[in-house]
Amino acid sequence: MNLTLKIWRQKNKNAEGKFETYPVKDVSPDMSFLEMFDYLNEELINKGEEPIAFDSDCREGICGSCSMWINGRAHGPVPGVTTCQLHMRSFKDGETITVEPWRAKAFPVIKDLVVDRSSFDKVIAAGGFVSINTGGAQDGNTILISKDDASEAFSASMCIGCGACVAACKNSSAMLFVSSKIFHFASLPQGKVEAKTRVQNMVAKMDEEGFGDCSNTYACEAQCPKEISVEKIAKMNREYLTAKLT
Amino acid sequence: MSDIDSKIPEGPLATKWTKYRSTVPLVNPSNKRNIEIIVIGSGLAGSSAAASLAEQGYRVKVFCFQDSPRRAHSIAAQGGINAAKNYQNDGDSVYRLFYDTIKGGDYRSREGNVYRLAEVSGNIIDQCVAQGVPFAREYGGLLSNRSFGGTQVQRTFYVAGQTGQQLLLGAYNALERQVGIGSVTMYSRHEMLDIVKIDGKARGIIARDLVTGKLERHFGHAVLLCSGGYGNAFYLSTNAMGSNVTAAWKAHKAGAYFANPCYTQIHPTCIPVSSGHQSKLTLMSESLRNDGRIWVSKKKDDTRKANDIPEDERDYYLERRYPAFGNLVPRDVASRAAKERCDAGHGVGASKMAVYLDFASSMKRYGTIEANKRNIHNPSAEEIDRLGKEVLKEKYGNLFDMYKQITNEDPYEVPMRIYPAVHYTMGGLWVDYNLMTNVPGLYALGEANFSDHGANRLGASALMQGLADGYFVIPYTIGVYLSNEIRTKAISTDEPAFVEAEKKVQDNIDKLMSIKGTKSVDHFHKTLGLILWNKCGMSRNETGLKEAIEEIKALREKFWSDVRIPGDANELNTELEKAGRVADFLELGELMCIDALHRNESCGGHFREEYQTEEGEAKRDDENFAYTAAWENKGNNAWDLHKENLEFKEIHISKRSYK
Numbered sequence: 001m002n003l004t005l006k007i008w009r010q011k012n013k014n015a016e017g018k019f020e021t022y023p024v025k026d027v028s029p030d031m032s033f034l035e036m037f038d039y040l041n042e043e044l045i046n047k048g049e050e051p052i053a054f055d056s057d058c059r060e061g062i063c064g065s066c067s068m069w070i071n072g073r074a075h076g077p078v079p080g081v082t083t084c085q086l087h088m089r090s091f092k093d094g095e096t097i098t099v100e101p102w103r104a105k106a107f108p109v110i111k112d113l114v115v116d117r118s119s120f121d122k123v124i125a126a127g128g129f130v131s132i133n134t135g136g137a138q139d140g141n142t143i144l145i146s147k148d149d150a151s152e153a154f155s156a157s158m159c160i161g162c163g164a165c166v167a168a169c170k171n172s173s174a175m176l177f178v179s180s181k182i183f184h185f186a187s188l189p190q191g192k193v194e195a196k197t198r199v200q201n202m203v204a205k206m207d208e209e210g211f212g213d214c215s216n217t218y219a220c221e222a223q224c225p226k227e228i229s230v231e232k233i234a235k236m237n238r239e240y241l242t243a244k245l246t
Numbered sequence: 247m248s249d250i251d252s253k254i255p256e257g258p259l260a261t262k263w264t265k266y267r268s269t270v271p272l273v274n275p276s277n278k279r280n281i282e283i284i285v286i287g288s289g290l291a292g293s294s295a296a297a298s299l300a301e302q303g304y305r306v307k308v309f310c311f312q313d314s315p316r317r318a319h320s321i322a323a324q325g326g327i328n329a330a331k332n333y334q335n336d337g338d339s340v341y342r343l344f345y346d347t348i349k350g351g352d353y354r355s356r357e358g359n360v361y362r363l364a365e366v367s368g369n370i371i372d373q374c375v376a377q378g379v380p381f382a383r384e385y386g387g388l389l390s391n392r393s394f395g396g397t398q399v400q401r402t403f404y405v406a407g408q409t410g411q412q413l414l415l416g417a418y419n420a421l422e423r424q425v426g427i428g429s430v431t432m433y434s435r436h437e438m439l440d441i442v443k444i445d446g447k448a449r450g451i452i453a454r455d456l457v458t459g460k461l462e463r464h465f466g467h468a469v470l471l472c473s474g475g476y477g478n479a480f481y482l483s484t485n486a487m488g489s490n491v492t493a494a495w496k497a498h499k500a501g502a503y504f505a506n507p508c509y510t511q512i513h514p515t516c517i518p519v520s521s522g523h524q525s526k527l528t529l530m531s532e533s534l535r536n537d538g539r540i541w542v543s544k545k546k547d548d549t550r551k552a553n554d555i556p557e558d559e560r561d562y563y564l565e566r567r568y569p570a571f572g573n574l575v576p577r578d579v580a581s582r583a584a585k586e587r588c589d590a591g592h593g594v595g596a597s598k599m600a601v602y603l604d605f606a607s608s609m610k611r612y613g614t615i616e617a618n619k620r621n622i623h624n625p626s627a628e629e630i631d632r633l634g635k636e637v638l639k640e641k642y643g644n645l646f647d648m649y650k651q652i653t654n655e656d657p658y659e660v661p662m663r664i665y666p667a668v669h670y671t672m673g674g675l676w677v678d679y680n681l682m683t684n685v686p687g688l689y690a691l692g693e694a695n696f697s698d699h700g701a702n703r704l705g706a707s708a709l710m711q712g713l714a715d716g717y718f719v720i721p722y723t724i725g726v727y728l729s730n731e732i733r734t735k736a737i738s739t740d741e742p743a744f745v746e747a748e749k750k751v752q753d754n755i756d757k758l759m760s761i762k763g764t765k766s767v768d769h770f771h772k773t774l775g776l777i778l779w780n781k782c783g784m785s786r787n788e789t790g791l792k793e794a795i796e797e798i799k800a801l802r803e804k805f806w807s808d809v810r811i812p813g814d815a816n817e818l819n820t821e822l823e824k825a826g827r828v829a830d831f832l833e834l835g836e837l838m839c840i841d842a843l844h845r846n847e848s849c850g851g852h853f854r855e856e857y858q859t860e861e862g863e864a865k866r867d868d869e870n871f872a873y874t875a876a877w878e879n880k881g882n883n884a885w886d887l888h889k890e891n892l893e894f895k896e897i898h899i900s901k902r903s904y905k
Contacts, residue, residue, distance in 0.1 A: 011817075012817060014819070028521060028523060030520055030521060031523050032525070032652075034525065034690070035523050035524065035525050038523070038768070039523055042766055042768060044812075044822065045766045045812055046766065048810075048812065049812065050812045050813045051812065051820070051821060053818055053820055056487055057312060057486040057487050058317075058319060058321065058486045059486070059487060059526045059528075060322055060526075060528050060648065061523060061648065061651075062321050062322050062408065062411055063312070063317040063319070063321050063322065063486065064316070064317060065312065065313065065316075065317050069528070069724050073487055077825055080647075081651055085648070085651050085652070087651070087652070087654075089654065090393060090620075100563045107591060110818060111456055111457075111817070111818045114313075114818065117313055117314065117898055118314065118434060120314065121314050121315070121316070121422060121425070121432070121434075123419070124422040125417060125422040125423065125425045125426035126426060127376070128419055128422065129419035129420060129423040130376065130377050130378045130419070131423065132376050133298075133301040134294070134297065134298040134301060134373060134375065134420075134717045134718075134721065135298075135369075135373075135717075135718075135721075137369070137372040137373045137375065137376035138372060138376070139372055140371045140372045140374075140375035140381070140389055141331075141388050141389055142389065143376075144386070144387030145380075145383050145387055146387055147384065147385055147387075149383075150380045150381065150382065150383040151380075152818060153378070154380040154405060154408075154412070155378035155411060156467070157378075157380055157415060158408060158411070161314065161316055161409075182582075184378065184380070185283075185378055187380075188377060188378050188380065190375070190377070190378040191378055194875060212470045216532065221758075230484065231615075
């Protein structure tokens with residue numbers, strides 16, 4: 001396959017960025033999107049140019065590092081996959097592909113396609129945990145949890161923290177990310193004790209970090225690589241209201 | 247005689263740890279507040295250690311090269327975590343887990359360490375449940391288990407095919423809680439580039455801020471390396487792109503012994519290499535071998551499609567060769583058997599370097615059970631398949647999806663094609679019973695150390711070991727050292743040792759940047775990977791290893807004269823990061839081969855072709871090689887060998903058979 005790539009290049013967070021166009025020849029349809037980038041970068045290095053900076057680590061869709069805005073969608077055109085699991089067979093020969101970093105106030109660009117997502121860690125640090133120290137936990141089987149509750153909790157805790165939901169939202173809202181953690185703990189008895197403080201602290205931190213309000217467009221669900229449902233947001237809103245009212 | 251002291255406590259095996267941890271010196275809470283601990287790496291071992299030590303009151307600094315501690319590669323572990331809970335009433339016990347692990351490691355690990363690991367395994371599950379890890383449950387609400395290779399009991403706890411993710415997020419949440427409180431300072435996008443030693447003790451590190459390129463000096467009363475394994479030396483592996491040996495290697499060059507570097511785990515069930523552009527290999531969890539049957543055609547060079555090969559023309563070679571364990575033999579055994587079939591001309595797929603992993607019979611079995619459960623009488627074959635598919639989906643859905651995404655084939659319809667790939671490294675920094683290296687104050691936890699898995703690790707034991715080290719071992723054993731450090735005030739990073747170490751790191755970076763050669767870092771990495779895979783991979787021999795050593799030396803020279811790193815050092819520069827890591831792999835690679843060459847026996851993941859039984863099984867030499875090889879770096883790529891003899895007092899060391 002032969003492709004034309006329009007890629008956002010930005011030297012550092014203070015520099016002006018702009019699109020650069022790169023023709024890429026002889027791409028194999030079996031390459032992953034990031035392997036296509038490796039291939040292009042190898043070419044750039046051989047020409048003495050600077051390779052395109054992008055985040056990537058596990059390359060199996062679970063670490064949440066990769067974060068590319070491809071043709072107007074987080075992680076590209078295929079639903080339910082991260083950029084690293086997207087393959088070139090999902091594109092047409094001769095296609096022009098536009099690649100940008102996540103765009104959000106809370107995710108400043110560091111370089112090219114690399115953004116700073118440390119605000120997510122700060123939201124977790126504000127309350128995304130059960131406050132127990134190591135040691136002294138009771139036998140695991142003394143807490144009975146129904147199969148359904150365990151699956152419900154997992155349907156939210158599978159969030160990989162990539163930030164696609166924020167990038168997809170026109171308000172750059174982090175509601176899907178934050179509600180996934182709230183929902184995870186709200187589904188389990190272990191999370192009940194601190195439910196009220198957790199939701200209030202995490203929501204306050206989310207606002208403080210500069211994430212916007214929910215746009216109600218469900219773009220986050222549509223572009224989440226783990227297909228996490230917006231019902232998590234509804235649950236978080238209920239938890240928040242309950243915490244505020246009682 | 248061993249010339250190094252493992253500090254295993256005296257006394258009967260079953261009470262060693264309980265007695266020891268009740269008698270180790272303690273640091274009182276007010277002194278803990280003045281003690282600083284540096285943790286390198288934020289995977290299961292690093293996060294759990296950092297959180298637990300901070301909870302106790304120590305001041306902790308954590309460094310990771312990723313943008314968030316949650317991204318460490320423990321996140322990708324799929325199948326599960328072992329624990330001797332005996333919830334299934336199938337005869338499990340601490341002793342049995344201990345025994346399975348020693349035997350699985352082909353009698354090349356320490357009894358004392360492994361027993362402790364088995365002993366604390368149950369606490370890990372309790373701890374993780376309390377944190378809210380959503381483990382799989384039975385209908386009655388109890389925890390669910392499955393089987394893994396090398397065992398005949400069900401002791402593996404799991405969360406779908408994403409156990410590592412859920413356990414890591416549990417530890418990450420605990421870590422972030424401490425960050426929020428202010429007990430842990432987190433340094434993301436930072437890479438440790440050297441250890442600082444003062445008067446022989448580890449006293450800090452030099453780290454590079456990967457965004458600004460600035461070098462930083464950090465003091466610590468102790469330094470914990472939780473930086474994972476070195477499988478990426480092979481270039482293609484199931485490790486993450488950034489996984490590297492640099493922290494451990496710098497420690498090694500600062501005096502810490504590197505143990506058993508030749509013990510690499512080649513995992514039997516990975517998606518096969520498809521072409522030269524591939525950047526990494528993807529694992530298909532060992533848990534799949536609970537329900538998948540491995541086979542190839544009995545006919546050589548068979549070009550028929552899998553579903554066209556009749557049942558009686560299929561060779562379920564693991565079931566044939568190892569009837570007692572069947573498809574659940576340990577990883578080293580399963581990998582070699584796959585290689586043997588492919589080398590003999592029975593490989594499948596376009597490359598012929600693959601075997602089938604087939605779920606058809608499980609689909610039928612589960613479908614029938616489901617039909618019975620749901621009171622469906624005389625279900626049609628389609629109905630059984632549909633119901634069976636639902637069960638498989640619940641158990642392994644994400645793995646099947648991932649397989650389909652990568653290969654464009656649907657494993658519910660056709661068998662998976664799999665082949666072994668580099669996955670884990672049993673070797674690592676030598677540590678004593680306290681998890682301390684031979685450099686005082688310098689520790690290694692998790693995959694970064696060598697301690698518990700001998701020559702082969704059993705499935706679902708890496709998560710167990712990482713969390714055991716972090717949650718339940720280091721919080722006790724670090725007191726042995728730190729109780730003598732309470733009078734040590736924080737050392738200024740203006741001390742000459744820090745200044746010199748920083749200069750050394752800066753000089754190395756300047757040297758790399760000044761080469762301005764013609765070949766990319768990846769070029770050298772790929773070349774090294776091929777040398778290691780072909781000559782120090784699933785099987786090795788004397789001639790090949792000797793060649794590999796020469797080839798690696800030559801490649802290293804070429805690297806230092808011809809590597810090209812674009813950009814500047816004072817900015818985010820991923821090529822420079824990679825170059826530093828590959829430079830270390832180029833030294834480690836040689837040591838891996840030296841170790842493999844010196845070990846004139848076959849054991850676990852180390853299979854020397856000269857040492858095998860008539861049936862092609864690994865042939866150990868307990869008389870001459872029942873020791874841990876701990877290599878001391880003498881500088882200029884020269885090493886001295888130290889031996890720690892392995893004594894088996896509890897277990898009768900015997901031939902390892904799964905037949």
